[in-house]
Amino acid sequence: MTKTVQTAVVGVTGYAGAELARLLLRHPRLQGTPPVFAGRVDERDMARGGVPLSEIHPQLADCNGSGALKLEPFSWELLARRGVGVLFLATPHEQSREWVPEALRRGMRVIDLSGAWRLTDAANRAVYAFEDSDAELAAETQAQAVYGMPELHRSRIAGARFIANPGCYATSIILALRPLVAAGLVDLSRGIVADAKSGVSGAGKAPTARTHFMHAADNFSAYGAFTHRHTGELLEQVGIDASEIIFTPHLLPIPRGILSTIYMHFREPQTKAGIAQVYEKFFTGSPMVRLYDKALPQIQYSVRTCYADIGFQLAADGRRAVVVSCLDNLLKGASGQAVQNLNVMLDWPESEGLE
Amino acid sequence: MTKTVQTAVVGVTGYAGAELARLLLRHPRLQGTPPVFAGRVDERDMARGGVPLSEIHPQLADCNGSGALKLEPFSWELLARRGVGVLFLATPHEQSREWVPEALRRGMRVIDLSGAWRLTDAANRAVYAFEDSDAELAAETQAQAVYGMPELHRSRIAGARFIANPGCYATSIILALRPLVAAGLVDLSRGIVADAKSGVSGAGKAPTARTHFMHAADNFSAYGAFTHRHTGELLEQVGIDASEIIFTPHLLPIPRGILSTIYMHFREPQTKAGIAQVYEKFFTGSPMVRLYDKALPQIQYSVRTCYADIGFQLAADGRRAVVVSCLDNLLKGASGQAVQNLNVMLDWPESEGLE
Amino acid sequence: MTKTVQTAVVGVTGYAGAELARLLLRHPRLQGTPPVFAGRVDERDMARGGVPLSEIHPQLADCNGSGALKLEPFSWELLARRGVGVLFLATPHEQSREWVPEALRRGMRVIDLSGAWRLTDAANRAVYAFEDSDAELAAETQAQAVYGMPELHRSRIAGARFIANPGCYATSIILALRPLVAAGLVDLSRGIVADAKSGVSGAGKAPTARTHFMHAADNFSAYGAFTHRHTGELLEQVGIDASEIIFTPHLLPIPRGILSTIYMHFREPQTKAGIAQVYEKFFTGSPMVRLYDKALPQIQYSVRTCYADIGFQLAADGRRAVVVSCLDNLLKGASGQAVQNLNVMLDWPESEGLE
């Protein structure tokens, strides 16, 4: 079992990056080995060797002796000099698409939080409109990518050199649907509905008209019905066709958290106990999923945890169910799952540093 | 055309009551004829002839000379003495169930905002568990009740003596569904999903664990899948069966507003223009419905208006649609619709005092 | 008495501009004479004669027949052609500084909502760092400006051709302080504290790090102690020296509303009735100020009204008071006060269209 490893994070300035920093800084296996934080640094800050982490994220000041840590100017040489073994990329899709092959070539293991490498099917990937400079290299890299959801791909992640960390909406919906679809219970011909709602941090840190307080507060809106980029992940991982699901994301007036309400018809009438058993069996050995058997999950109990919470209600006729799936979009929906993948990759206990 | 009428409001202390007061106080046809506000008044306030409206709702102070208005101790004699012609009841279901027959007996017209008389089918009504002291009188009263949605029942409302004002969730869903179902477009066998989200005012003014700021803020939760009391209204007014729809209400962390996201399959592929035309035709002559043809409606544009806003997106295959319906639960979902019914009832312009 | 007047608004796209449009569209004296909306229009929209108001502010759609109104490309010729008599500028300071002299030269009356012309004392004005191209013209224009707070300068506003509409923070503090200071009650040597808190709309419509939902929500912060630009207005209008007051603005996690908590010592012990009388006397004939005699004002009762609400508590020793002053920063703090000034200027009832 690996004792420790030198990690690096590119993209610490964003919301997911901040959470990733926090998780890595307090991870029991990484005490004494804080991550290297690398990225773009302007000239003025070059002079002082980078930007103190406590200026970027005041809430991380003094978190496990992080007072001296800095965001340093990125270079591949920096990572090599520090002996980085695992590189986390919390970078835009395009940048990850370009950097991952290079990082792998240099012998690092990579956990990429962007959407760059999650999709196997080129048709699904079209939505990102990547322009790969070296198509062959891209294809090779894609072939190495393992979709980083331990609940579905634990054994492949264990040996992987490159993890494509799932999308936040996708995680909440796949975990709710995959067990029931895989068990053959769902009548796909009648269509699944995934009505998903996310807090504002999911829209990123850049100030935009949509993330302006005056737009988001006291408001609620649907966006991108039939078109959201996470749709491809859903289809590939649940194993269904685009005609068999409608996924509509909505913007909640809260900082963080996703709740997906998922509707389906069953081929045969089911019982509550039967459905519960399917979930329990599927998630045996999965410490980061909590099954609710009484009440339904709520965002307040999932945020600031690394868990995905799943509950359901069955119609009296046993033929239809509403499944509610909750998680923190920055944790189980991004950085928490990234660290979970790190744990599995390095053969550490899967929930280490996540509770 | 009626020049004016003396109105009375029972239940002004609640959220819907406050909005009703505001609308009636500034209604052009009611200038100089402010409503009588009647209700329970404690002994101390009896001495001063009731509770000043400005103490109950400071925001109504000086609103159209309302400074002198009071909540007076309710009695049927009071209403008679003041010559009340139209009585609004914003009272609990049980109280409305009891009082409406008496008010009708005394010759008043009644607009009841509760759920007491909305349902024609006794089976649907079972959820309220009413214990009518006089079953025959109840049946007679029920027979007189007109479901107060002018977009569906304008002509019956015009002559009605008694209006059962619709529920807030029900209004948002019925207006979105009825036109398409009535046109025979919807494949009911594949099931409709109505995923509805409401602000906290919908839960009433009584402080409860659910309405506590610490529970509602930064949170989002589903409740009552398959069981919400508004389900019966949906079924009766849309003309579908309980097995053909799943309606799940959710609690939004905002004061007011409802957004319903409604999913359906069509029997035949449709075009965007075709669907738009069905809606336009249905709502011709309906001033309180706004059809969105570009963006989808958002709660921020519907709250504090008396409109219902409807928009939709069609799947590329033309076989599935997501309809988004928005309104203010206290206005088009309650008091605004009540005043709209008053206007229709008295042959005044339907949108008078509502814009 | 003027029957009506043609108004124009430059700057309708901002938050104050939207409220100004709403107030003018429903103003009883302006029915049938909607404002001209003028501003920058891009080429694509030129082709269709401007941008429909309902696209800029969906909530204004159909508000008093505004469906056909447009934001038209600004030109002095446009305003002349339409016979504009009163021009409202809801523009940046620099633009107002440049445009007001031209508008006056062309014979229009002007109500400027920016901070460009509020300050008489050049030293106070330094904070804006205006670079006037014609210093003499600027001085002349400044000399014509009347500080647009009817409660202090009603008679001068009545005859004015040019109104400098007050700042939102300044309005809330001046109205609370001026009566007591003018009456000679306050011990200025012991210092006044004005601790003011504003909702996010006060920070403008441009998406910035500070107005990002993730920064503003669930947060609260002080900014600009000793340095806020509204300080000069306070000093000039209350008639005190910079050493006699500390004014600290804070950012509230709400869309709109200002609450200022103001602390002072009295020269002699006062009674509650005495202080109340000073306020009542000062505000006799001022319909847009509401004095609270029991509870203190709260933001929830002031927002979406054009009132300033003032209440106070006196220490047991009668020597110190806490005054609480509330208003809607977009209404009494901006557009509501602008329309109030219009009313006074044109000799219409002061509260016309504001209740």
Next chain:
Amino acid sequence: MTKTVQTAVVGVTGYAGAELARLLLRHPRLQGTPPVFAGRVDERDMARGGVPLSEIHPQLADCNGSGALKLEPFSWELLARRGVGVLFLATPHEQSREWVPEALRRGMRVIDLSGAWRLTDAANRAVYAFEDSDAELAAETQAQAVYGMPELHRSRIAGARFIANPGCYATSIILALRPLVAAGLVDLSRGIVADAKSGVSGAGKAPTARTHFMHAADNFSAYGAFTHRHTGELLEQVGIDASEIIFTPHLLPIPRGILSTIYMHFREPQTKAGIAQVYEKFFTGSPMVRLYDKALPQIQYSVRTCYADIGFQLAADGRRAVVVSCLDNLLKGASGQAVQNLNVMLDWPESEGLE
């Protein structure tokens, strides 16, 4: 140095209790020794030996193996049987007033989070209106109480058997004021102003009109100027007279966090460096206070930490300052400080389990 200790918590159902449970469950020195949770348990739950902690606070489910923990029926025998050494009371004032003497008599050390025993001066205590059944015992107990603010009373806490844990507002204000007042810098004759703002959790878990979402959201209000119960703590701990400070609490529309803006005059002009030095010297060796030297503290950076954050701005004349003090009312303002006191009491590192 004590290796571990058996703790118990009465009052885990409240907000402070939940945070206390979380801190104790993950405290490094208490691993393997979870607290006993005791309190009122109804008959139905008696049968199953109490209420699972995960039902009371779903967010604590599985937190460090807490899955099996329960709220057990309180009895002194239970605490004795479990060998409880340190008892935390997160109970109403009256209950703490009654229980503390008994707990001390039974040999337990006590950390009481209520306001029952914080005040030395009987006149200040009058606001609580305690009716002690045994006045002598109460006086004896009071004499043993140490005000649990390690930054002021570290050495007395170290040997104490009974800690009166400070109030949340009081903590934020005392830490900001005490260093400057103790250094003799503040001109008390000109009066201090403490304008304090707290999130809703400070108002407790009971649903009330004030904690209703509809009242608190989008609102902001002052309450209890001159009368708040924390005033006595301020006076005693800062060492000033009631005539020398005005403290006004306000209710912020956020779940948690306190920000206090504190205004003072100095006897002599000060420099920024001089003031900073006074704070630094005072807080040397105090790990739970963070001094800000650039920006001012904001609630977003203090919530969910156990720190108090302090920053200031000095007027240009050096004679006046605005000090901003931020903390999480449930942590440094309650449970975090309680655990800090536990650490000091048991000679553990002061910040153990708090970072």
